[in-house]
Amino acid sequence: MRNWTAGRRQAIRAMAGFVAGSPLFGWQQDPFRDHSRVPKLEELLTGLDFEPVAYAKLPRWAYDYTAYGEGSEFTLRRNRQAFDWVRLVPGAAGSGQEPQTATTILGTPAAFPILVSPTAAHMQLHPDGEPATYQGATAASQTPMIVSNVASVPFEKIAPAAKGPLWFQLYPRQDVESNRELLDRVQAAGARAVVVTVDQQASVYERALHDRNLEAASLRRLTGGTRGAPRNPYRVPEGRLWYEWKLFDQLRPMIKVPMVAKGILTPEDALLCLEHGVDAIYVSNHGGRSLDYGPSSLEVLPEIVDAVRGRVPVLFDSGVRRGSDVLKALALGASAVCLGRIPRWGLAAYGVPGVQKILEIVQTEFKQAMAATGRSTLASIDRSLVRTDFP
Amino acid sequence: MRRREALFLAAAGPTIARSQQLAGEPPGRIPPAAEIINASEMEAIARRRLDSAAYTAIADTGADRAAFDRITLRPRLMVSATNLDLGANLFGQPLFAPILAGPAGGQNRFHPEGELAMARGASKAKAVLIVSERSSVPLEKIAAESPGFWYQVFPEAGTTRAKIDLAVKAGCKAVCLTAGAGGTLHWAAIEGMRKDLAVPLLLKGVMSPDDARAAADHGLQGIVVSSYRGVPVPGMASPIETLPAIAEAAGSRLAVLIDGGFRRGSDVLKAIALGARAVIVTRPALWGLAAYGAAGVQQVLELLQSELARDMAMCGKPNLAAIDRATVRLHRR
Numbered sequence: 001m002r003n004w005t006a007g008r009r010q011a012i013r014a015m016a017g018f019v020a021g022s023p024l025f026g027w028q029q030d031p032f033r034d035h036s037r038v039p040k041l042e043e044l045l046t047g048l049d050f051e052p053v054a055y056a057k058l059p060r061w062a063y064d065y066t067a068y069g070e071g072s073e074f075t076l077r078r079n080r081q082a083f084d085w086v087r088l089v090p091g092a093a094g095s096g097q098e099p100q101t102a103t104t105i106l107g108t109p110a111a112f113p114i115l116v117s118p119t120a121a122h123m124q125l126h127p128d129g130e131p132a133t134y135q136g137a138t139a140a141s142q143t144p145m146i147v148s149n150v151a152s153v154p155f156e157k158i159a160p161a162a163k164g165p166l167w168f169q170l171y172p173r174q175d176v177e178s179n180r181e182l183l184d185r186v187q188a189a190g191a192r193a194v195v196v197t198v199d200q201q202a203s204v205y206e207r208a209l210h211d212r213n214l215e216a217a218s219l220r221r222l223t224g225g226t227r228g229a230p231r232n233p234y235r236v237p238e239g240r241l242w243y244e245w246k247l248f249d250q251l252r253p254m255i256k257v258p259m260v261a262k263g264i265l266t267p268e269d270a271l272l273c274l275e276h277g278v279d280a281i282y283v284s285n286h287g288g289r290s291l292d293y294g295p296s297s298l299e300v301l302p303e304i305v306d307a308v309r310g311r312v313p314v315l316f317d318s319g320v321r322r323g324s325d326v327l328k329a330l331a332l333g334a335s336a337v338c339l340g341r342i343p344r345w346g347l348a349a350y351g352v353p354g355v356q357k358i359l360e361i362v363q364t365e366f367k368q369a370m371a372a373t374g375r376s377t378l379a380s381i382d383r384s385l386v387r388t389d390f391p
Numbered sequence: 392m393r394r395r396e397a398l399f400l401a402a403a404g405p406t407i408a409r410s411q412q413l414a415g416e417p418p419g420r421i422p423p424a425a426e427i428i429n430a431s432e433m434e435a436i437a438r439r440r441l442d443s444a445a446y447t448a449i450a451d452t453g454a455d456r457a458a459f460d461r462i463t464l465r466p467r468l469m470v471s472a473t474n475l476d477l478g479a480n481l482f483g484q485p486l487f488a489p490i491l492a493g494p495a496g497g498q499n500r501f502h503p504e505g506e507l508a509m510a511r512g513a514s515k516a517k518a519v520l521i522v523s524e525r526s527s528v529p530l531e532k533i534a535a536e537s538p539g540f541w542y543q544v545f546p547e548a549g550t551t552r553a554k555i556d557l558a559v560k561a562g563c564k565a566v567c568l569t570a571g572a573g574g575t576l577h578w579a580a581i582e583g584m585r586k587d588l589a590v591p592l593l594l595k596g597v598m599s600p601d602d603a604r605a606a607a608d609h610g611l612q613g614i615v616v617s618s619y620r621g622v623p624v625p626g627m628a629s630p631i632e633t634l635p636a637i638a639e640a641a642g643s644r645l646a647v648l649i650d651g652g653f654r655r656g657s658d659v660l661k662a663i664a665l666g667a668r669a670v671i672v673t674r675p676a677l678w679g680l681a682a683y684g685a686a687g688v689q690q691v692l693e694l695l696q697s698e699l700a701r702d703m704a705m706c707g708k709p710n711l712a713a714i715d716r717a718t719v720r721l722h723r724r
């Protein structure tokens with residue numbers, strides 16, 4: 001099984017993809033947008049293979065926006081390292097049965113315990129934006145998609161594009177009542193759950209500042225980095241400093257569908273979520289984009305699962321790239337796993353078919369990993385499947 | 392190398408130089424100080440400005456990074472931070488934030504205005520400056536720019552107390568005595584320096600709980616956990632690693648400060664969580680000085696303050712008193 005550390009074959013293929021997309025062979029062309037050869041979709045074998053193609057196709061600022069992690073990117077790197085600290089223990093030779101992967105997550109049926117994480121502004125990646133992501137996700141066995149509050153396209157315009165299940169992700173506004181109208185609209189348009197993202201209270205997108213000569217101005221607006229002068233003397237963006245636990249109590253009556261808290265990384269906060277009417281805990285460090293030097297999501301998953309004691313489902317994301325990663329997170333107690341950058345790479349590289357293909361790769365890998373470890377049902381996936389060595 | 396870096400490296404290759412116009416800073420451009428986004432970027436600018444001898448004197452060693460990498464922060468959510476307050480108090484002196492600019496001799500090596508620009512920048516950032524006895528600018532001039540300054544001396548038979556008295560006369564608020572290189576501490580001599588001193592005396596260079604206890608026993612008011620002159624010894628523990636045991640030994644008898652490799656607000660937060668009252672940054676301030684003079688010093692200190700404030704907010708600790716041991720987790724590797 002290959003992992004994040006590049007093997008020779010992987011490096012060659014990644015390099016080939018990159019070179020094919022580089023301006024080396026196309027001096028007359030726009031070096032980032034046009035190029036003479038993009039590998040065919042069939043040539044890509046793992047989710048990781050999509051990143052260089054996305055890189056070659058995107059303007060630098062758009063690639064950076066997807067790739068970046070907060071601060072020194074310690075947590076971004078740790079998200080991947082963490083999967084190396086969890087080893088799958090080969091089980092008794094499989095029963096030979098086809099692994100059963102279908103499940104229901106907060107009432108939403110899913111062919112795999114895999115969802116699309118909410119991520120911002122898909123039009124940066126592809127002119128068709130979120131409707132394309134949604135079509136790709138639906139084509140990949142109706143993978144549920146969580147639509148970001150800062151999508152390029154409004155929820156109601158995405159919803160008609162395909163048939164798979166949709167959830168909505170909310171960045172709450174301080175005037176709590178002012179969230180009601182939006183929540184009403186997305187629920188009317190079919191959102192089957194609402195994910196309230198509560199991390200990133202004071203994150204800034206350093207790279208947007210760094211790439212000040214690039215077309216990052218719109219991004220800066222998007223991430224709130226320079227929105228108005230902060231009132232505090234420490235130049236901390238004010239937008240989200242007001243978050244308080246009572247927010248969930250206030251939002252609860254506005255949300256008729258399950259309410260999920262996203263960004264939880266400690267057992268203490270998981271328990272507080274339960275006290276405030278949350279229906280599921282979403283363990284996430286925002287793909288390493290919230291607190292630099294925070295933990296990887298994976299290393300804190302077990303202690304959160306232990307604290308929650310099965311009372312509500314625990315969703316998980318940050319750093320998942322392979323089907324085996326999904327299996328590891330499930331073994332440590334996640335009910336389902338979400339993918340942030342993976343579908344973004346698929347969309348940027350190949351549009352709808354790219355999203356479909358990259359999700360199918362992860363799904364297939366997941367099934368194969370189940371088979372290889374002798375687990376034919378989701379219920380049989382437990383901690384005995386892994387040996388952990390967190391530092 | 393990281394995957395992303397590899398991609399960038401490839402992109403920066405000479406074969407595709409044409410695309411460079413699309414990527415980041417044009418080579419050689421020195422952006423305005425206010426556009427610098429973190430300490431390491433400040434170092435990069437300092438490096439462009441200095442000749443190699445001067446740069447080598449303040450180049451980052453990176454030696455303490457691994458120790459900081461073995462400490463993670465524990466984010467706690469949904470704690471309002473609208474009243475963020477980084478204010479601290481040391482020996483009755485109010486601090487805007489628990490970050491001081493550290494002592495370094497001969498700063499005219501890095502900027503023509505030397506310590507004067509350093510003092511101006513630090514005071515613009517509302518940070519206390521610790522002035523080295525080996526300053527290239529007379530103390531009175533520095534005092535005028537940075538009134539709340541501290542003074543740092545090396546113990547030398549006979550002369551030290553006289554220097555301290557001059558500094559006190561110039562208005563210094565505290566004195567750091569830098570423990571000699573490897574030599575044993577002469578507690579009797581230290582007591583002599585402390586005697587009838589109107590300002591607190593701190594011992595800088597403490598790396599063991601025993602020395603911390605001795606410092607308290609001999610009546611010092613504070614210590615700075617620090618490897619000698621910030622030069623890390625390979626194989627020796629970093630200051631941040633020795634901090635918990637030293638803070639425990641010090642108890643409430645000493646104010647414990649620390650320096651050594653602090654480059655990010657998160658580093659400062661970790662030190663506070665492990666028992667430090669404040670942190671001293673020296674190289675980053677010098678990078679700011681070399682890069683932009685006073686404006687660079689101000690920028691780099693304000694960046695650290697801002698990072699600390701943001702990290703505190705994200706750990707649910709809107710003020711220093713709220714920061715506790717549970718804010719961090721220590722790792723074996």
Ligand SMILES: Cc1cc2nc3c(=O)[nH]c(=O)nc-3n(C[C@H](O)[C@H](O)[C@H](O)COP(=O)(O)O)c2cc1C
Binds near residue numbers: 288
């Ligand atoms: C480019 C990008 C934009 C994102 N935008 C949002 C967002 O709008 N709302 C949100 O809750 N999370 C957002 N996230 C975080 C993702 O939901 C998810 O937590 C993260 O991407 C998972 O890590 P992974 O990318 O390693 O899979 C974003 C992540 C990325 C990479």
